[in-house]
Amino acid sequence: MAISILYLNERKNYVKPISDRILYHLSLDRSFSHICADIKKREYFLSVVSDLTNDQNEILYRQAIIKDFENNPTLLEQLISLSTRFEELRITQKTAGRDEYRLNATGTASSATAKNILQAQALCLKRALLFIKAYGELLEKYELKSDGLKSLYSSCKEMYECPDYAKLITFCSKYENFSASRYWDFKFALNDEGRIEAYELIDHRYIHVTDPELKKKGFSLFKKAEEVTYPCQRLAPAKDGLYERLAVFALSDLSGAFAKISEQIFEKYGLIGRELIFYDVSLKYIQALSGKEVPVRYPIFTEDQSIKVRNLYDLYLLMSKPNTSSVIPNDFMLGKANGGLLVFGNNGSGKTVYLRSIGTMQILAQAGLPIPCESAEITLFSQLATQFSEAEKEFCEGNDAGRFEQEVRELAAMVDTLKEGSLVFLNETFQSTAYAEGAEGLYHLLKHFSAFNIRWILVSHLRQLEEMFENNEVTILHTAEGYKIV
């Protein structure tokens, strides 16, 4: 099984990944474009973030690794450098494998070519094995606290301390220099149909021959000790190329064995290089927030579904504004009894920023990252969904609906798929129809969510909703001067 420093082997409570649309609505893509300029790294990071987990153990597992890297930044650099070279080796090995496949498939392989491929595969396996030792020796130098890095170290150490590790290296060295060998020795076996079912390379020590021609020529005046005579038979040359084809087969089988072991090593340790990208971007994120002199806190996870976040900053504003002081933090509280939160306010008063800051916080916290706030006690959700008021979708086949119908369609899909324990972000939903009708429709929908223990946050102009809900049924906030939410 592949070793992962991101995922626990058995993730509990598997959660549906969040869509790119949610990242777009919450501007996570734009926020991280300020943090990490490398598009590929950023895309990978966001793909990990999207792969939502609500397994607290997995989140804590990542948090511990981030903290290890925070404390030992050179370790991250060295691991990245090592895994980059490990990845290059994987590509080299794959290329050798492709060459072999091509030669076998086209029937153009000769024993000389097969021998070259065998040498290449033996060398790749040897190097892959040595990389595992290098990983282990690097990790050994640091005082690690995270389970993730400690288990990576133990796995490497366990391998290179096994006696068969050294034996395998010896085999690799032998075939790395195979061209120097004088002998090519094989064992064969015939099946019940009299066809060759096995033809494998053997070590020369198994061959015992008494050459009758040499015995005849031998002459001595002294009586010799009794000689052992080994039964053997000279092979007549074969014009049909059978021995050449069989040799290619046996060499290719052996190089296939080396390749297979290499592939398993790459499979087991190959994820690390990629996963380090997540931690690399995570450290950049923490450094960016620290550079903005914003408090960064790892959240505490509550069991009672209550949420209490003090002075939460919106990540996108922090990253896009030159001056941190112009970004106003807000508190976010949601009691365990409240199904949802209604936020009303005028245009440009900070409703959407507030919604975005909560969504961003939730996603990053569930990815194992710290968040820009003074303190955070949050709960974990099984699914996240957003419905942001948008312009009508461009004309495309199958989309004959107007803006209101588009929204209804999206919400219907949500109702069909969302499960208990989800969190829904709704931004100016149902404002593209008569307000009274929109509010009426929305009220029944929000009640439906609450009935299913799906929690929701709605920012809206539909003030009619305020009167529809009973006291304490929902939390109602309003925007105030200076972008404060009260």
Add this chain to the structure above:
Amino acid sequence: MINAPRLLNGNSTPSLPDTLFSDLQIDKILSPQAIAVLQHLCEPSEIMRRNELFLLLDNSNNVAHVENTLSVLCATERALYLLKDAKIPLDIYYRQAELFESYLASCEALASMYNIGELFADVANHYSSEESQKLRSEMEKSAHKIRSLLREMSAGLLSFADKNWLTPDYDAVSEIDSISECAKNLGFAAPAKKPQNTKINLSLSDAVCHLYSDKVAQIEAEIAKYTDVDFYEPTSYISEIKFFLEIYSLLQRATHIGVPHCIAKLSQTPQYIAKELYDVSLLAKNCESIVPNDADFTENEPFCFLLGANGGGKTTYLRALGVNLILFLAGCPVFAKEADIYPFDIVLSHFPRDERFDNTGRLDEERKRTEEMLNTAQNKVAFLFFNETFSGTDDKRGFDLLIDATKKIEADCHFGLYVTHFHEVMSLDYPVLSAEVDSSDANKRTFRIVRSKGSASSYAADILKKYRLDKDSLAARRCGHGN
């Protein structure tokens, strides 16, 4: 040595023409080999023996038994082919061992068929004879001995350097096995070896035979004991068994879409009576359902015309009659609920041909063929099928020719069905059938062959309701989830 009895008697006469099978589309559902069997009409006693076998094939255990025997016989046929093809000494020894083993298995399989009808019982008795058992007992010992000797010669080591050698293999461990062991101990899956199946060459065969010359001499001595045995004999049943299994397979295909089959009663008087007769040639078109029709041809009304709309199933009805009649005459079950059929002497058909008529016109060609057909049927109890014969001319002339042919048919007391679009046949003194829409079937355009006698709220609320997001629909969703 007594000749082995046959499962199919190929000497019966007369033979049905090839065109009958293509006219009735039987060549679309059965192989040429099966059609070759169907071309030979059976004596009533043979029909009964085959019927008995098909009845026994209703039991899946019996089918499995027959299929197993067939596969064993095919293995013998393959072994014979491979032995004939073998040129290298070591290869010949292996092929000979394989032939002995498969021949023994074939004889055993045939001897075990005693409880699958009279046809197989005769064969089983032949292979259970004392003489046969004695031969098998000796051959079994020889086969074991040859196998054992070959196994002792089946492994070795080859060394390629200045000189190339073959030596026996005592305990050599291959490099791939040693590496796999290391991999396993390190927690990796052992690399799979690629399957190898390569024919040996003369060089290796000679080296092995020289290295083990004493064993080779023993093998040759064993083989020499059986030069007089006819190893081909059991394989002659392959095509015969295949016929029965192919018909069985056709029965299964039909059953799969709900078409029944039965063993027709063997009538003593000329007649063709059947309830719910199906045209199984439609299986070639992968039809999911086939409409059945009845057949009622007796000595009082042996011949009739069939009229009807295009696409009304006239030709299908004709084929249903023809295909099932041919199956019956070859001792096979028929696709009907029940049937009572006389073993007619011959079955003939006249369908329009697509050939180019370079020397004669179409009408002349049809007239010539009709004459030939009626001549062939003369003095026999025949069943004749005509499909739009003489339609290639004007109505008057075609109808006149039809009347001529009909008179001859009546005079010779033949049975038959004549599909035509000449409505004037209504005026003749023959029964007329017609394809008519089945009124009992409201949904499908099916035809039956019958005796002829002579087709608001506000915008938002609506949308919410459409997507089941209105108050009532949401409440219903919650109820559906147990809330």
